[in-house]
Amino acid sequence: MSLQAHVPDVIRHTALRSSDFPPPEGALARPPAATARSSCQSLVYREIALDPHPRSARLPTRSTIKTGMIQYLYLGRVPYDEALRLQDELVALRYQGRIGNILLLLEHPPVLTLGRNANRSNILASDQLLAARGVTIHHINRGGDVTYHGPGQLIGYPIFDLRTLRNPSGSRLGPVDFVRLMEEALIRLCAVFAVPAGRICGLTGVWCGLPESENSSKTLPPPEPRGERKIAAIGIHVSRGITSHGFAFNLTTNLSDFALINPCGITDRPVTSLKNEMQARAAANSVQLPSLEALAHQAARQFGQVLAQQMLAVESLAALRAQATATKDPKSASPDFPAQDTPLQVPPEVERLMHPNGRPMKDRPVPA
Secondary structure, three states, X not given: OOHHHOOOOXXXXXXXXXXXXXXXXXXOOOOOHHHHOOOOOOOEOOOOOOOOOHHHHOOOEOOOOOOOEEEEEEEEEOOHHHHHHHHHHHHHHHHOOOOOOEEEEEEOOOEEEEOOOOOHHHEOOOHHHHHHOOOEEEEXXXXXXXXXXXXXXXEEXXXXXXXXXXXXXXXXXXXXXXXXXXXXXXXXXXXHOOOOOEEEOOEEEEEEOOOHHHOOOOOOOOOOOOOOEEEEEEEEXXXXXXXXXXXXXXXXXXXXXXXXXXXHHOOOOOEOOHHHHHHHOHHHOOOOOOOHHHHHHHHHHHHHHXXXXXXXXXXXXXXHHHHHHHOOOOOOOOOOOOOOOOOOOOOHHHHOOEOOOOOEOOOOOOOO
16 A cells, blocks of 8 residues: 555644654644754654655755755665765865765665774674674774664765754754754654654663653653663764764664674663564554665655755765865865955045045044
């Protein structure tokens, strides 16, 4: 059965909690101004108008950079080393102002990444086992501990200049605010597929299986787990205001691969995937599981809504690089002279105030 038969095309701006599921016809949730701040409040949202077909789900494509928009690029499967080099390249171009904010969406072969705060003991598998399974290890400069990337997982790398973005109150967006908004976009992404999700205060990421009473809690969770399952991990790096790294969202990921590690250093709460969550709710949910590419386009939509920016698809990496080549570096460009507001000669009114030798005259009345 078609997904659109179950997803209405009417937009309403109402914040919803998990108790509101399953969604009634015609509802869209958007957060009130306070919900995207750096508090631990955990809301569940619904969103509509999803096209299940990747091509028709794409947003408009433009070849020029404009203010108030974010471009995004779906790359498919990319080796991790190559993705690191690409991030470095785009961070430099973004800092130079030669590209706008760009969200990279892709998938990796099996890999373990350790953030700045990682503890090597959270890798449980031996080097021999990792090598036998084709899993490589990378030490990187994002925040957080160890995590796993692999097939069936949507990776998002936002290369954004935080100075160009604003939080719901209108002030400049900080790194913590940005992480909270990333969580919000992924919570909404889950809601598109009728999967309730939210936050756990003190544990960055997106979680399923939260008790409904916790959806609006701002207190730390109790030490014992109560069935919470992590569906998305988040870890970013910010340099000179430009973000890199980002999120990993489990779609059809082989969850047994997470047994190689203590994901994000957490030992008492398991991971989950959109596939598992949708199967568990199959009786109440007839929405079809998306492909990775369809999920990527829907994720871009959610980022656009949360950040209040138009999202524009880029056709290819070559097209993005062509934009950068065609754009002058504003930091290195010499100014054009004379400026439009620079007079070409001294106005007569100023000349009358000057001594014949060119120095200003003191105590001389100004003619009316």
